């Protein structure tokens with residue numbers, strides 16, 4: 522037996538979950554209110570192996586009866602993003618927030634699956650990260666590409682997803698056999714100023730290893746920097762080896778906390 526559940530109920534549940542977590546953990550929480558979209562599983566997801574990685578999983582590889590993809594974005598608080606702006610290396614809190622957010626995304630995904638189960642629906646989950654091929658430097662389940670196809674945001678020149686509340690945060694996703702339909706949030710075809718034909722390129726200038734350009738991304742240079750950070754920074758020595766962070770291209774950019782293309786259109 523199943524009973525109806527809507528995207529509004531799921532969004533409210535995720536918002537309350539983030540609020541409750543903020544009071545629970547010692548840091549007081551790194552997060553602002555989350556965004557969530559759903560998308561009906563249709564032919565658009567067949568494109569994942571072409572646009573993301575050859576061996577990218579399809580939504581029904583996670584759950585054969587799945588009908589919807591759910592993707593959420595948890596924006597970081599501005600103070601954390603501001604703190605990470607300084608210097609060429611990520612700050613201690615950026616690394617800590619990465620670790621705690623990955624754990625939190627796992628728990629939030631489980632909790633959403635639990636709520637769906639109470640309504641009689643099944644879910645399929647993957648970890649927030651570490652489904653990653655470190656030779657090809659591609660994820661086999663890319664929350665970013667799922668978020669793009671589900672219209673939560675658009676890719677910026679920095680290869681991050683720019684949502685209506687920006688790019689400084691982290692994504693999670695799951696699939697379910699609940700029929701939630703399409704509930705997009707992005708309002709514009711592009712959300713990156715440069716891609717929309719305006720001046721910017723601030724992320725390109727901010728990258729300490731020149732991995733970004735308007736037309737390309739040196740994935741290897743970026744990855745090597747992330748490895749170097751966890752291996753060499755003394756103040757990361759107690760964090761897991763998998764703390765692969767930098768974040769300079771997301772720190773205090775025009776797209777850090779909003780979709781800057783929306784504001785252009787309103788002018």
Ligand code: SF4
Nearest residue numbers: 677713714721722724
């Ligand atoms: S900083 Fe500018 S160029 Fe880079 S992704 Fe954001 S809007 Fe695009």
Ligand code: SF4
Nearest residue numbers: 728743767768769770
């Ligand atoms: S995460 Fe760091 S190294 Fe990678 S592209 Fe962004 S600024 Fe460059």
